[in-house]
Amino acid sequence: MSNPRSAKTKKRTRIQQKNEIKILNGALDIFSQHGFRGSTVDQIAEISGMSKPNLLYYFNSKEAIIRILIDQLLDKWLDPLRKIDPDGEPLSEIQSYMRRKLEMSRDFPRESRLFANEILQGAPRVHDELKDLKKLVDEKAAVITSWIKAGKLAKCDPYHLIFSIWATTQHYADFDVQVKAVLGPKQSGPGRFEDAARFLDQLYVNGLKPQK
């Protein structure tokens, strides 16, 4: 086997480690911007500072690269949801979850966009993983339902609640261009995430009905 990654040998050279990281980082840049088919191996090679054949010496194919990115991504992506604590205080657990997801959009926008691209195009590469996702959501939905039954949360559909948190938070990464265009240069600083968090806190706790 000529390819270092496909070899069974566990030990990686310094150069291998360095270059694999450079490639995956560059690939995340490119894939998240243009989608899988819109990206070329040449682009990834260039942004990673190496030639195409050199890149393909580390990864067998374009497909192999995105698979690894997606694997890494999904794990990280579900972490905030896993952290919801059934024994915590319901409203603040929801708020914390929302905040963690918002922070992910702020700190890992490329990952968010990569995921969005995948799902948008029919999730050809994540069909299996969606089953794990369902399992986890079912679990957390049950927790939320128990909170509602205990009168700690308003009566609502837990699944759509989770969807709405995903949607509102990921929006700031996935639709960043639009958000910035609408907010204008003044309000488009990093502070927009704080503004978003404040708004979403308000929304999820009290809604929009004026408080007396």
Added chain:
Amino acid sequence: MSNPRSAKTKKRTRIQQKNEIKILNGALDIFSQHGFRGSTVDQIAEISGMSKPNLLYYFNSKEAIIRILIDQLLDKWLDPLRKIDPDGEPLSEIQSYMRRKLEMSRDFPRESRLFANEILQGAPRVHDELKDLKKLVDEKAAVITSWIKAGKLAKCDPYHLIFSIWATTQHYADFDVQVKAVLGPKQSGPGRFEDAARFLDQLYVNGLKPQK
């Protein structure tokens, strides 16, 4: 001029009208599923029931097709926002807006995904139109602010309110695969839009704090 669309002549043949519609419809299918670069003219030709050269007889290029789709789309897309009535009852205006957007996700998911693809990939084709969008949003944000000042709505950032409505409603079109995977076959029927509407009504009016 060989291309019927580029000709100045206003009158279109029956065949032209029929085929242009077939092509735009097929292109919407393909583009919304694979994105611009992920789609091929051959795919569009096949789904439209004609050969590639025949298709290119009606539209000069792949680019020309998506431009027309996007133009048609943006108009339709902003319509619900335009319909927000400054003289209406604030809370119900917000709710109506949300419902109209949700209906658009239900009835025009391909358009939603096409738009999402565009924005996600940096909006290379809609930069100009985003300026009109900003103008319209500024206008409606001012309306919302006036509602808040009149005590008819809870104090909140109008821009992020609008973002949240976009996000939560478009989510059901753009992330349809994920939504269906999570809800499972039982709850994935058309009724999921009603469930979503009910949840969002609750969220936007009262939030999640348990009512006493």
Added chain:
DNA sequence: TGTAATATTTACCAGACGGTAAAAAATTTC
């Protein structure tokens, strides 16, 4: 330091893709 293993470059290829030219077929017009 010499040698084996690793890393990089050069030169290339087969297929896919967007698009064109020109002839053939179908339709409309008179």
Added chain:
DNA sequence: GAAATTTTTTACCGTCTGGTAAATATTACA
């Protein structure tokens, strides 16, 4: 029903793209 026009097909072309083979350069290690 013949001529003019529109539509469709056939046969291409140049470019881009993912990927490979083999030679060369570099590094690790005894």
